[in-house]
Amino acid sequence: MSRPVREYRRSSADSIGDAMFRMLARLGVGPADLLITRGRKTGLPRSNPVVVVRHEGRQWLVAPYGAVPWVLNARAAGRVTLRRGRARCDYTVRELQPDEAGPVLKRYITVATATRPYFQADKDAPVADFVAEAPGHPVFKLGPAEDERR
Numbered sequence: 001m002s003r004p005v006r007e008y009r010r011s012s013a014d015s016i017g018d019a020m021f022r023m024l025a026r027l028g029v030g031p032a033d034l035l036i037t038r039g040r041k042t043g044l045p046r047s048n049p050v051v052v053v054r055h056e057g058r059q060w061l062v063a064p065y066g067a068v069p070w071v072l073n074a075r076a077a078g079r080v081t082l083r084r085g086r087a088r089c090d091y092t093v094r095e096l097q098p099d100e101a102g103p104v105l106k107r108y109i110t111v112a113t114a115t116r117p118y119f120q121a122d123k124d125a126p127v128a129d130f131v132a133e134a135p136g137h138p139v140f141k142l143g144p145a146e147d148e149r150r
Contacts, residue, residue, distance in 0.1 A: 022034060022047065022049050024049075025049050025083065025084060025085075026083070026085070027085060028084050028085020028086070028087070029085075031051050031111070031112075032049040032050060032051055033049070033050055033051075033052050033082045033083065033084045034047050034048070034049060034050075034082070034083040034084070035047065035048045035049070035050040035061065035070060035080055035081075035082060036080065036081040036082075036083060037070050037073035037074050037077060037080050037081075038073060038077050039073055040072060040073050040076035040077070046069065046070065046073060047083075048070045050062075050070075050082075051108075051111060051112040052082065052142070053104055053107055053108050053111060055107055058141070058142075059091075059141075059142040060096075060104045060108075060139055060140060060141055060142065061074070061080070061093065061139070061140040061142060062104065062105065062108045062112070062137060062138075062139050062140075063137055063138040063139070064108070064112065064115035064118050064119070064137055065115075065118060066136055066137065066138070067138060071138050074093050074140060075093075075095065075138075078092060078093060079091060079092050079093060079145060080093055080140075080142075082142075089145075090145035091142040091143060091144065091145055092142075092143045092144070092145055092146060093140040093141070093142060093143070094140065094141045094143065095138055095139070095140050096134075096139045096140070096141055097134075098131050098132075098134035098135060099131055099134075100139075100141075101130070101131070101134040101137070101138075101139035102127045102128070102130040102131030102133075102134055103127050103130070104139050105119070105121075105130040105133065105134060105137055105139060106121075106123075106125070106127055106130045108139075109121075109122075109123050110123055118137075119133060119137070120133055121133055
């Protein structure tokens with residue numbers, strides 16, 4: 001694991017790419033979903049395009065760039081909304097421990113190939129290498145949202 005890792009710095013190209021992914025997610029086209037979180041300071045809705053890892057009936061959110069604002073908002077609220085086209089689903093989120101997150105991270109870089117430069121481990125590395133990287137790439141398990149009226 002001596003491969004250099006790119007540090008995430010938001011650029012104007014990222015803004016343009018995010019705008020395109022947002023539009024595609026709103027149309028229900030492409031690999032991205034639109035993640036909606038409630039701002040932890042303002043309470044206002046915030047949206048970001050994300051690639052959800054779907055495997056064996058389970059879903060996970062991965063933060064390839066570390067603890068970016070949507071991660072902090074999801075941690076604070078404990079719930080998120082995913083939108084794809086007209087479909088919207090509310091979820092609870094639970095952050096995984098590194099040993100649980102490792103296999104998900106390994107799967108993630110096969111799905112979201114553009115994020116590979118932000119990982120030290122490459123796609124063929126053993127899961128143990130991804131477990132070691134997990135503290136820098138938060139992973140959340142998506143669960144059904146609890147009905148608040150109960």
